[in-house]
Amino acid sequence: MTAEYKVHGDIAVITLNNPPVNGLGLATRQGIVAGLEQANADAAVKAIVLTGAGKAFSGGADIKEFGSPKALQEPNLLSVITAVENSTKPVVAALHSVAMGGGLELALGAHYRIAAPGTQIALPEVKLGLIPGAGGTQRLPRVLGVETALNMIVSGEPVKSELLASLPGQKLFDKLAASAESLADEAFALAREAAAKHADGSAFPLVRNLPCKHPLGDAYFQFARNMVKGMAKNYPAPAKCVDAVEAATQKKFADGMTFERDIFINLMWTPECRALRHLFVAERAASKIPDVPDDTPKRDIKLVGVIGAGTMGGGITMNFLNAGIPVKMLEMKQEALDRGIATIRKNYEAQVKKGKLKQDKYEQRMSLLSTTLSYDDLKDADLIIEAVFEELGVKEAVFKQLDAVAKPGAILASNTSTLDVDKIANFTQRPQDVVGMHFFSPANVMKLLEVVRGQATAKDVLATVMAIAKKIKKTAVVSGVCDGFIGNRMIEQYSRQAGFLLEEGATPAQVDKAVEKFGFAMGPFRMGDLAGNDIGWAIRKRRYTEKPDLKYSKTADLLCEMGRYGQKTGAGWYDYVPGKRDAIPSALVVEMIEKHRQELGITPRKISDEEIVQRLVFSLVNEAAHILEEGIASKAGDIDMVYLTGYGFPIYRGGPMHYADQLGLFNVAEAMKRFAQNPRDDANFWQPAPLLARLVAEGKTFN
Numbered sequence: 001m002t003a004e005y006k007v008h009g010d011i012a013v014i015t016l017n018n019p020p021v022n023g024l025g026l027a028t029r030q031g032i033v034a035g036l037e038q039a040n041a042d043a044a045v046k047a048i049v050l051t052g053a054g055k056a057f058s059g060g061a062d063i064k065e066f067g068s069p070k071a072l073q074e075p076n077l078l079s080v081i082t083a084v085e086n087s088t089k090p091v092v093a094a095l096h097s098v099a100m101g102g103g104l105e106l107a108l109g110a111h112y113r114i115a116a117p118g119t120q121i122a123l124p125e126v127k128l129g130l131i132p133g134a135g136g137t138q139r140l141p142r143v144l145g146v147e148t149a150l151n152m153i154v155s156g157e158p159v160k161s162e163l164l165a166s167l168p169g170q171k172l173f174d175k176l177a178a179s180a181e182s183l184a185d186e187a188f189a190l191a192r193e194a195a196a197k198h199a200d201g202s203a204f205p206l207v208r209n210l211p212c213k214h215p216l217g218d219a220y221f222q223f224a225r226n227m228v229k230g231m232a233k234n235y236p237a238p239a240k241c242v243d244a245v246e247a248a249t250q251k252k253f254a255d256g257m258t259f260e261r262d263i264f265i266n267l268m269w270t271p272e273c274r275a276l277r278h279l280f281v282a283e284r285a286a287s288k289i290p291d292v293p294d295d296t297p298k299r300d301i302k303l304v305g306v307i308g309a310g311t312m313g314g315g316i317t318m319n320f321l322n323a324g325i326p327v328k329m330l331e332m333k334q335e336a337l338d339r340g341i342a343t344i345r346k347n348y349e350a351q352v353k354k355g356k357l358k359q360d361k362y363e364q365r366m367s368l369l370s371t372t373l374s375y376d377d378l379k380d381a382d383l384i385i386e387a388v389f390e391e392l393g394v395k396e397a398v399f400k401q402l403d404a405v406a407k408p409g410a411i412l413a414s415n416t417s418t419l420d421v422d423k424i425a426n427f428t429q430r431p432q433d434v435v436g437m438h439f440f441s442p443a444n445v446m447k448l449l450e451v452v453r454g455q456a457t458a459k460d461v462l463a464t465v466m467a468i469a470k471k472i473k474k475t476a477v478v479s480g481v482c483d484g485f486i487g488n489r490m491i492e493q494y495s496r497q498a499g500f501l502l503e504e505g506a507t508p509a510q511v512d513k514a515v516e517k518f519g520f521a522m523g524p525f526r527m528g529d530l531a532g533n534d535i536g537w538a539i540r541k542r543r544y545t546e547k548p549d550l551k552y553s554k555t556a557d558l559l560c561e562m563g564r565y566g567q568k569t570g571a572g573w574y575d576y577v578p579g580k581r582d583a584i585p586s587a588l589v590v591e592m593i594e595k596h597r598q599e600l601g602i603t604p605r606k607i608s609d610e611e612i613v614q615r616l617v618f619s620l621v622n623e624a625a626h627i628l629e630e631g632i633a634s635k636a637g638d639i640d641m642v643y644l645t646g647y648g649f650p651i652y653r654g655g656p657m658h659y660a661d662q663l664g665l666f667n668v669a670e671a672m673k674r675f676a677q678n679p680r681d682d683a684n685f686w687q688p689a690p691l692l693a694r695l696v697a698e699g700k701t702f703n
């Protein structure tokens with residue numbers, strides 16, 4: 001049973017019980033309706049309390065049902081809410097912890113509402129590219145006023161019950177309980193009060209009967225539309241929230257409900273909504289590792305050691321300090337430690353200046369940080385993350401020393417971005433305790449963490465690292481060991497394509513513009529200038545000896561030979577004015593590219609933005625298909641998460657794999673075959689990966 005029914009004297013209690021958040025799936029909806037029928041048929045019952053077991057009143061719709069016939073199967077949520085409204089005994093909704101989305105809409109159908117303080121109240125549908133679809137846009141403005149309700153609906157953000165209860169004139173709550181502990185007793189008292197009040201047969205109060213107006217009428221909604229314009233640029237839902245709430249002020253309740261429903265159904269199948277729903281599911285799935293069960297025991301992480309106080313070490317350290325976990329940072333020299341600490345302080349101070357961090361919090365965080373020059377001081381650390389120079393010899397020395405001093409069971413992690421984690425693990429006598437934790441720069445900001453699973457990495461090490469990743473608010477994705485792991489292995493193909501496009505006739509600015517129009521945060525050349533073009537140069541030099549047959553455009557090497565490493569040298573693919581980050585197209589670079597074309601005997605051709613985007617995005621897709629097939633990534637959704645959280649892939653397109661699925665894999669594979677015909681490109685690379693070919697043949701998708 002996912003909704004329980006119990007009678008306590010003259011009060012019937014219907015308790016949603018569908019962990020983890022009492023999602024309103026079909027069985028739960030059936031349980032509520034059955035409970036209402038039973039209570040209404042029982043002469044001994046005078047009133048009904050509707051509440052939730054465990055950690056929520058209800059988190060809303062059961063997202064697993066989205067898009068499946070079950071979501072619409074009767075009783076659907078609208079019918080359940082109508083059944084609540086039509087109950088012949090008064091219904092009191094007793095909210096606690098979380099009342100969101102469909103859960104809040106359900107409560108708005110009740111005759112009375114009481115909430116525990118601290119209850120998170122929200123209509124977060126907009127975050128899935130939707131508007132509330134079970135009366136939320138029609139009922140919330142009636143109880144909170146148009147402005148408060150619209151703010152909540154457009155932002156999707158939760159607001160605490162005590163704050164809402166303090167708003168003058170609010171009708172959302174009839175009562176705020178004194179505490180979570182007293183909620184049940186107070187709900188019972190409210191139910192008995194209601195029963196007594198309506199013993200004369202008077203009608204129960206219904207939110208639908210409340211008036212809904214904004215004193216400024218049209219002018220207010222015009223203002224609201226302007227406000228959401230920015231956020232609605234790539235998403236249709238926010239503007240639709242305004243339309244639906246406006247309808248609540250203009251239409252009869254029943255007509256407003258139809259209006260809301262139509263919008264909801266139309267939005268459900270937009271590409272943006274599909275992408276956001278995919279993201280929601282993929283994000284939760286990424287934390288699950290197929291052969292590491294949820295109940296795998298985890299190691300205790302009370303102290304973290306970080307080796308190297310450079311660019312990455314400092315950022316990595318901040319993540320743990322922010323989460324209240326003490327860090328001991330080790331360097332070779334005091335000056336390096338001082339520099340590292342100064343950078344961390346500078347970052348925090350900037351946050352304090354902007355009002356994003358309170359001074360006392362800043363000091364509290366810094367008090368969790370200690371430093372050392374001696375490996376012996378790391379003997380108490382439970383997790384040690386190495387972020388020293390990217391050289392195998394240096395890593396070897398570090399891991400051998402760690403092996404000598406770290407306590408048994410300590411997790412030894414490397415932040416390497418290109419080296420073989422299995423080799424690093426074998427520098428120690430405890431390869432089972434070694435794992436890759438590949439943070440992205442700036443490590444205190446970027447959400448993505450690739451957790452690199454070595455051949456010997458123990459399951460409890462993985463489970464612990466996934467849990468700690470959540471604590472420091474990262475999106476962790478597991479990758480197997482390979483050159484570049486998931487993200488950088490794919491980006492290498494993307495960069496190769498960007499180079500070929502220059503040789504064939506495009507300019508850096510044209511390529512960047514096309515990709516940015518597609519929705520990427522930054523095109524490949526602006527990105528190169530930001531990260532430093534010398535990094536790619538070093539990787540290519542290695543490739544030229546490792547894989548001499550692999551084709552590259554030489555333009556990027558020529559750029560580096562000109563000393564144009566990017567923003568840090570004041571010039572890269574673009575020119576930069578000192579102190580500014582604006583990328584100014586460079587005549588010198590265009591000249592270099594043209595000269596290179598002449599040397600190769602290439603007559604430049606006009607390349608369409610469509611071709612640019614397809615070659616760049618499909619190169620990611622084809623490499624990703626190999627990655628999936630090799631088991632480096634365990635599911636396509638993980639690859640999407642890597643690109644959405646680490647590489648600026650447009651969220652509303654759902655990641656490269658989801659995007660390819662939506663285009664149709666047949667079309668994607670056909671385009672690849674076309675690109676393979678281009679003599680300037682790499683015909684081998686464009687052979688659709690076997691997995692992709694198989695999915696096309698079977699009419700299947702990645703996700």
Ligand code: NAI
Pocket residue numbers: 307308309310311312313330331332336386387388389390391394397398415416417418438439440441
């Ligand atoms: P960095 O050069 O800024 O910092 C490295 C620090 O390690 C220096 O402060 C150096 O003094 C210290 N160090 C070197 N050898 C040491 C040793 N034996 N013991 C103690 N400290 C030592 O380098 P960065 O950029 O922070 O990179 C560090 C690691 O992170 C590398 O493995 C790199 O591949 C990886 N990485 C870098 C990213 C980036 O964008 N910079 C992104 C992801 C990973």
